Amino acid sequence: MEKVDCIVIGAGVVGLAVAAAIAKTGREVIVLEQHELIGSETSSRNSEVIHAGIYYPANSLKARFCVRGKQLLYAYCANRGVAHRRCGKVIVATNEAQRSTVEQYIGKAATNGVDDLYWVDAQQLARLEPEVVGIGGVVSPSTGIVDSHAFMLSLQGDLESSGGTLALACPVQSIAQQRGANVVHTQDFCVAADWVINSAGLRAPDLALDTPGAPRAYYAKGHYYAYSGRQPFSRLVYPVAESGGLGVHVTLDLAGQVKFGPDVRWQQGIEYSFDDSYKKQFVAAIRSYFPGVDESRLQPSYTGIRPKISGPTEDAADFMLHGPKHHGIPGRLNLLGIESPGLTASLAIAEATVELLG
Numbered sequence: 001m002e003k004v005d006c007i008v009i010g011a012g013v014v015g016l017a018v019a020a021a022i023a024k025t026g027r028e029v030i031v032l033e034q035h036e037l038i039g040s041e042t043s044s045r046n047s048e049v050i051h052a053g054i055y056y057p058a059n060s061l062k063a064r065f066c067v068r069g070k071q072l073l074y075a076y077c078a079n080r081g082v083a084h085r086r087c088g089k090v091i092v093a094t095n096e097a098q099r100s101t102v103e104q105y106i107g108k109a110a111t112n113g114v115d116d117l118y119w120v121d122a123q124q125l126a127r128l129e130p131e132v133v134g135i136g137g138v139v140s141p142s143t144g145i146v147d148s149h150a151f152m153l154s155l156q157g158d159l160e161s162s163g164g165t166l167a168l169a170c171p172v173q174s175i176a177q178q179r180g181a182n183v184v185h186t187q188d189f190c191v192a193a194d195w196v197i198n199s200a201g202l203r204a205p206d207l208a209l210d211t212p213g214a215p216r217a218y219y220a221k222g223h224y225y226a227y228s229g230r231q232p233f234s235r236l237v238y239p240v241a242e243s244g245g246l247g248v249h250v251t252l253d254l255a256g257q258v259k260f261g262p263d264v265r266w267q268q269g270i271e272y273s274f275d276d277s278y279k280k281q282f283v284a285a286i287r288s289y290f291p292g293v294d295e296s297r298l299q300p301s302y303t304g305i306r307p308k309i310s311g312p313t314e315d316a317a318d319f320m321l322h323g324p325k326h327h328g329i330p331g332r333l334n335l336l337g338i339e340s341p342g343l344t345a346s347l348a349i350a351e352a353t354v355e356l357l358g
Contacts, residue, residue: 003192004028006357007184008199009172009207011035012043013148013346014338015199016155021350022197022357023162030193031164032186034171034203039152042201043343045272045304047224047251047261050074050084050144051341054091054109054117055241061319063112065345065352070142072347073151080154083147083254089236090125092134092289098240105138116141131232133291143236147254148343172200175207175332182331195357198334202270202307208334211327215309215320215336220245222262223274225282226301231258232292239289245306246340248285259301260286266312267305274300309337319345323356333357 008019011033023029035041050070056063077084093102106117120128121136128139156166174185181192198207208214222245237250245264252258263282265275279298286293310317319342322334333356335349342349 001183001190001192003181004030005193006030006195006197007032007182007191007193008197009184010199010201010204011038011156011166011168012041012199012201013039013152013155013343014201014335014349015197016152016159017346017350018197018199018335018353019164020155020158020162021354023159023164025354029159029164030191031159031166032170032172032184033166033168036169038156038166038168039149042304042307042339043148043152045302046148046340046343047249047259048145048148048253048343049236049251050086050146051344052109052117052140052143053112053114053341054105054140055246056112057318058111061321062341062345065319065348066341067113068351069341069345069348072351073146073344074144076347077146077151082150082154084144085254086142086144087235087252088139088141089143089238090120090129090132090137090139091238091240092125092132092137094134094239094288096135099135101240102136102138109140114140114142129233129235129237131292132237132289134289145236145252145254146343172207175210177329193331195331195333197353198332199338201338202305204307204334204336204338205309208322208336211322211329211332211334213327214322214334215317218308218311219267219270220306220308220312221265221267221272221303222306223265223278223282223303224259224261224301225279225298227258227260228297228299229294231256232290233258237289239285248282250290260298261301262304270305272303272305274303276300306339307337308339319349321349321352321356
């Protein structure tokens with residue numbers, strides 16, 4: 001049986017970042033991806049936002065990796081010519097009841113090392129975003145957007161230039177311990193490795209079932225609507241965060257196209273159909289801060305699924321780097337619950353993984 005230093009399962013943005021970082025250390029790395037293209041699920045079905053690090057509990061992995069990852073990602077994109085823009089965002093307080101919540105984001109962000117947020121009143125908000133209505137808001141200048149596909153292609157190039165291998169259309173069926181090594185079974189072959197890094201996103205918890213303490217998977221679908229015609233915003237616009245997500249917000253792509261989303265719809269499995277029956281609720285959520293929204297200009301765009309490890313009645317779980325010190329199995333690392341801000345945090349997660357491998 002062939003044996004390599006490392007196998008990374010999953011060629012989403014985190015898997016590619018991890019594999020490229022490991023390959024750069026001189027280890028032999030193979031990435032196994034079930035789909036025929038890189039980044040086919042969560043990594044290509046999100047808002048493409050570079051998050052600042054505002055919402056996450058102090059000292060959590062989400063906070064630490066988001067703030068560090070943001071710095072690494074901006075530098076990486078600048079050095080490699082990956083399209084991105086530091087467009088900024090505003091979090092809107094639509095009424096007095098929301099003022100204290102939104103103002104608290106300033107202190108919460110500062111605790112996480114993000115000290116550039118500031119409050120604007122209703123008049124200042126109107127000057128920044130004339131179509132947005134609220135009693136005020138918090139501006140985050142370091143929030144941005146990135147061409148996630150170009151970023152992933154660049155990471156693939158880094159992996160391959162360091163001698164790593166990417167195997168597409170290669171779904172992993174199971175992982176087992178045999179003779180002191182971890183053996184990965186696919187439908188066509190088996191390969192052993194000193195280290196197996198499970199970065200399978202939505203399917204990562206299922207591949208971690210044999211490791212003690214691994215959580216179960218939960219799936220929260222989000223719908224995105226595109227907004228046709230003249231684009232009314234120059235930066236990202238967010239409402240107050242809600243359970244399960246950050247609320248139906250304004251996202252921009254690098255061409256200036258506006259999208260609204262995502263909502264939160266819990267479901268039992270991995271299924272991407274677009275349910276347009278929720279449009280009225282979507283419009284109501286948007287109208288709370290953008291009263292001029294024209295419902296006829298909202299067109300169904302796509303859906304994504306958050307790879308959660310906490311359910312709808314639970315507090316949001318932190319990222320989980322579930323390694324030998326947690327489950328006792330040498331050479332196994334599960335990257336679990338890597339939802340937002342996973343894209344932003346990807347290079348920091350890669351950095352931490354290399355450190356864990358020693």
